[in-house]
Amino acid sequence: MPKVGILYNDAKSVACRSAIALKDKLTSLGWDVFMATGMGGILGYSNPDRPLCHTPIERLAPPGFDRDMSFAIILGGDGTVLSASRQLAPQGIPMLTINTGHMGFLTETYLNQLPPAIDAVVAGEYAIEERAMxxxxxxxxxxxxxxxxxxxxxxxxxxxxxxxxxxxxxxxxxxxxxxxxxxxxxxxxxxxxxxxxxxxxxxxxxxxxxxxxxxxxxxxxxxxxxxxxxxxxxxxxxxxxxxxxxxxxxxxxxxxxxxxxxxxxxSPYSARFVRLKEPEFFQILREKLGWGLPHIAKPTSVELP
Known part of the structure; x- marks a missing residue:
């Protein structure tokens, strides 16, 4: 039975609801589904009483998330993706990132596009892009x-x-x-x-x-x-x-x-992103950060009323 993971931001109700619905769908398709929150990848802040508080890199993966897992679906915003990358990179698990947050610079698609995205990855119609860490x-x-x-x-x-x-x-x-x-x-x-x-x-x-x-x-x-x-x-x-x-x-x-x-x-480990289509970095820059938008010139004359 193929394995798939779901990592979600449990602070967002929409991500929680989507995770449960997604688990039911994938289970019905014959997948062995493992679920966890993105909290396991949050490093936490030190304080004077605990100046050095951390978990070793290779021990951040949630139970069941191992190299036998085909891919993991990440439900959240950029913070959840950053957390998931620390949890999954040592295991080499590809991430299909679904934006339920605000900016979503690191996410592949939006929540309203989740059904066709799942159909594509289940059918193996995707590529893997590796990002250095x-x-x-x-x-x-x-x-x-x-x-x-x-x-x-x-x-x-x-x-x-x-x-x-x-x-x-x-x-x-x-x-x-x-x-x-x-x-x-x-x-x-x-x-x-x-x-x-x-x-x-x-x-x-x-x-x-x-x-x-x-x-x-x-x-x-x-x-x-x-x-x-x-x-x-x-x-x-x-x-x-x-x-x-x-x-x-x-x-x-x-x-x-x-x-x-x-x-x-x-790092010897890379973040592995599932890409449903050929990545277009300049388009993301334009859509998310406004880079390269056409300049609109000021009028050369002003008509007085």
């Missing part, structure tokens, strides 16, 4: 303290009410550089349209083998965005005396103390 690890000396996968970006920044941060940062074998800023962002091509874009970074089309490093509010005209090959490992050493905050995909993280180091590299 980051593996972020925090070390004290040689001891691994914290790790996470991220599809969009990792951010290392100062706590509120503290001074500007200093980072010593090394990319691969290249000489370390010093950056003075409120923080640094390292984003994937997928994340180039998220926080990185808001911070002044470039949009990178999916499939390009690069990551992007951006200082946040740097105190130097020389500290600007840098695009580098995704096979390079980045090591960040906090130089500031104050503790910093690590945030991954905007929803979880840990404290980073001055004697810690952060290692960021391409």
């Amino acid at each position: 980051l593996r972020v690890q925090v070390f004290h000396n040689d001891t691994l303290l914290w790790e996470a996968l991220c599809l969009n970006e990792m951010v290392l920044h100062r706590e509120p009410m503290t001074c500007m941060c200093h980072f010593e940062l090394a990319i691969g074998r290249h000489a370390p550089v010093d950056i003075a800023a409120d923080g640094v962002i390292i984003s994937t091509p997928t994340g180039s349209t998220a926080y990185s874009l808001s911070a002044g970074g470039a949009v990178v089309t999916p499939g390009v083998g690069v990551f992007q490093l951006l200082p946040i509010c740097p105190h130097s005209l020389a500290s600007r965005a840098l695009v580098y090959a995704d096979n390079e490992i980045v090591t960040i050493y906090p130089v500031s005396p104050n503790k910093l905050v690590m945030v991954v995909d905007g929803n979880g993280g840990c404290f980073v103390l001055p004697d810690y180091r952060v290692k960021v590299e391409r």
Whole structure:
């Protein structure tokens, strides 16, 4: 019996109702259906009592979600997709992403198109697009303290009410550089349209083998965005005396103390997206972010009443 998974945002009633109806339909078609919420991929925030709270990367998959699963259907918005990618990427499970949220930049189709989408994937009429992910690890000396996968970006920044941060940062074998800023962002091509874009970074089309490093509010005209090959490992050493905050995909993280180091590299796992048609990235940019819309000129003259 083929296996299929359903991951849904249980904070949205429409996603809950759709998940139950979808389970009934797939079961009637002879599929073995496993259900879980996206909460398992939420990293959670650290606090002074629990500064390092995380689950190892390979242990985030819900029960029953393994490499024998043909695909998983994700019901939610972009946050649910980001959470699901951490849960499913280590198992190599493709994701059919259905938007029940707001922006839906990472989703394949909308809820009102769910029936034909299910018919297509059940019939095997789809392709798989792989998106690179980051593996972020925090070390004290040689001891691994914290790790996470991220599809969009990792951010290392100062706590509120503290001074500007200093980072010593090394990319691969290249000489370390010093950056003075409120923080640094390292984003994937997928994340180039998220926080990185808001911070002044470039949009990178999916499939390009690069990551992007951006200082946040740097105190130097020389500290600007840098695009580098995704096979390079980045090591960040906090130089500031104050503790910093690590945030991954905007929803979880840990404290980073001055004697810690952060290692960021391409993950061996990729997020695998089910595509029902040939991806058109520029169309998504236009529809979701307004990129490339025609310019409407101002009239050359104004008629007075």
